[in-house]
Amino acid sequence: MDIGVVISTIGVMGILITIGALFAHHVNMTTEVKYVFILMIINIAVPSVILNGVFSIDMSGETLSLAAQVFGISLAYHVLSLAFVWIFARMLRFRSTFAVKMTVLGALGNTGFIGIPLAATIFGPMGGFLAAIFDAGLSVVNYTIVIYLLKAEGKFRFSQLKALINGPVIAIIAGIIIAVTGFHPPQVVNQLTSMLAGLAAPMAMLYVGMLLPPLLKKKRKIMFPQLWFPVVFRLLLVPLTVMLIFNLISFDGWTANMIVLQAGMPTAMALAVLFSRYTDEEDTAVVTIFSTTLLSLLTIPLLAMMML
Template sequence: MDAATVTLAIATMGIIILFGAFVAIRVPITKEAKNLLMAIIINLAVPFIILNGVFNTEISDEVFQQVFIIFGASIVFNSVATVIGIIIGRLIGFQLSMAKKLSLLAAIGNTGFIAIPLCATLFGPIGGLLAAVFDAGLDFVLFSLGIYLLQSDQRFNIKQLKALLNMPLLAITIGLLYVISGLEAPAFMQQLASMLSGLAAPLAMLYIGFLLPPFFKKGQTLYYRELWFPILLKLIIFPALTIFILSLMPLNTFLKQMLVILTAMPTFMLASVLFSRYTNDEDKAVMTTVYSTILSLVTIPLVTVFAGFFL
């Protein structure tokens, strides 16, 4: 994994974020407009990144093995990172409820909006496909363990898992069925998937840019005392631990590079939505998401350089 390539990709995404922020300054972006853009990204662009990966990748036994490794690694990483975050938070002196919230902000990354387009750019169609598989494992942890930790009554409801039924997961399912069938995708479907998959990265970065001007115009405190904790763990500590653990494992270099990128993502975009529904700390989620996303434009290339010495 060339650090220069990663830096160029991140820099390009950063510029698009600035374009989005500039547009939001000049033109008021309504809630309906943001919801529409998010719906296009999640329900159209990201699913076609997955299908484009399936259509343009020779699905061998090795690729199937990589899919299962990435999915299992996602569940293990996101679950263990959440537990580690709680333990560290308690050792530092945070109350249990605060430690739970901060641990989720520190462990769960923005794989859907940033990692899938980025991995597709860095590694080609197979990168987008495997990043989507990682995101599926992350969603499973988030909407099971994550919701459990956020709920005050600490009761798990099976209905929470309905959030797992989404378009990216449907695209993965369709893709796997297509592979099993042994059929070749029609030329127009391959062309359609290629065109629509190209929407994901620019639209996702524009969406993030749209969020910045309103955030900094609120006229209220733009930080909270514990902000350093999820950002330090999410962007520095967890990626460093991932690199150390991967250096001891007999995985091929491609999978190690993928996992480093996937675990170096900023805080997940849905944090504000879930924290608004289950807690009274929506502002903490918004601040963590915004600051971690901005800082990740610097830390992801640095993590990549660091990983180059060990992997």
């Protein structure tokens, strides 16, 4: 992994976030504006990153086997990460419901919105494709275990799984079908997906920056004393633990590096939606998301240097 590429990529991310924040001072961030950005990123840009990866790499049986391995690692990682953070939350004697919220915010990262474009930039099309597979594991955990934990009545309904049918997941399924059938899309499709894939990272960072000023303008106190807990676990303790485990089992190479960086992503943006729907502490999620996103501009290069 080229540390220079990581540092320059993170530097560009920081500049784009700043531009987005400056832009938000002159534009009213209405619900419609947010919806357009989310729609374009989740349903157009990120799926294009995935399909561009499929079109640009050799989707052999070995590649599909690696994708299955990454998906299995992702499921195990996200479940064990929740258990790992939960143990410490209870050791610190957080009350039961608050411990659950701190656990979710500290354990689950933004492997899709930020992770997929970042992996594609650093590791190339194959990195973007495997990052999407890794993010699919997070989606399964989000819309099953996480909703179960956040809902006061603690009930799981199969209707919750409808949220798994989204743009990135559809793109993954389409990509696998294309790989299995050996279909070669026309050049115009390759060029289109390549161009749209280039929008993912810039749009995601601009969106993050545009949401920051409205958050800071809120008159009531939005910070909370325990903010350090999800920040430390999300950005440092969880990825460092993954790195240690990989060293112990001698799992290395660029795939391992990609997974460690995914483990060091800031708190998942999807949690703001889940907290808004299933709890009365949406601001807790939003503050954690922005705090970890801004600090990740420092911690991600640090993780990259530690993997050299």
